Amino acid sequence: MSASYEQAGELKIGQVGIANLRIRTLDVEALVREMRERVERAPKLFGRAAVIIDFGGLTQAPDLATARSLIDGLRAAGVLPCALAYGTREIEELSEQLGLPLLAKFREQYQRVEAAAPAPAPAPPPRAPEPPRAAGMPGMIQKTPVRSGQQLYAEQRDLTVLTTVGAGAEVISDGSIHIYGSLRGRALAGASGNVEARIFCREFHAELVAIAGHYKVLDDIPRDLRGRPVQVWLDGDQLMLAALD
Incomplete structure (x- = not known):
């Protein structure tokens, strides 16, 4: 497109x-x-x-x-x-x-x-948003592979996967995502809107990566990044990817 x-x-x-x-x-x-x-x-x-x-x-x-x-x-x-x-x-x-x-x-x-917004009749003040809990909570650690069809969600915290994320699997975090094996499925970081979240993986073959809703699919990603250690982050509204080695 x-x-x-x-x-x-x-x-x-x-x-x-x-x-x-x-x-x-x-x-x-x-x-x-x-x-x-x-x-x-x-x-x-x-x-x-x-x-x-x-x-x-x-x-x-x-x-x-x-x-x-x-x-x-x-x-x-x-x-x-x-x-x-x-x-x-x-x-x-x-x-x-x-x-x-x-x-x-x-x-x-x-x-x-x-x-x-101004209203003709008095209205109760809007409820203050809850402070983010991600910084105060320990990250979720996944020790076994995330297999096809599985979905893993780390609510209000980071997610660390010690092995692999298989094709057809999905890992989601309100914080950052760290994958110490291959990423072949989908990784969605900053799912609750955290634009500072990042994705790191040691072997990049992702079907989709997203941060705070901004996404790229495999066809959008340069071929020279495939199979390499990769970092994903947001720069404004642009999803950025770069090799780590």
């Missing part, structure tokens, strides 16, 4: 492997085309993947016909829209009309934003 134009939809990978499609431009044709290209490039990752549609980046919610057209187009492109991200009362009404649930994970985030 060409990177010479701004994408109509920004796709990020969540901590449970569900993709969140935040709509930047309500161009159904462009959104469907971009999703079809993603599926064609990485069918094992995105084919029939669950996708949450997030209209929070738009100035107003789409009408019902446009939303249905987008959902039908995304299904035709090869993914499965499963919910809407909570946003406004209009989004809540739209979800009821479409017969799709609202994802509770996004509900608190948007309610805090709305509560901070």
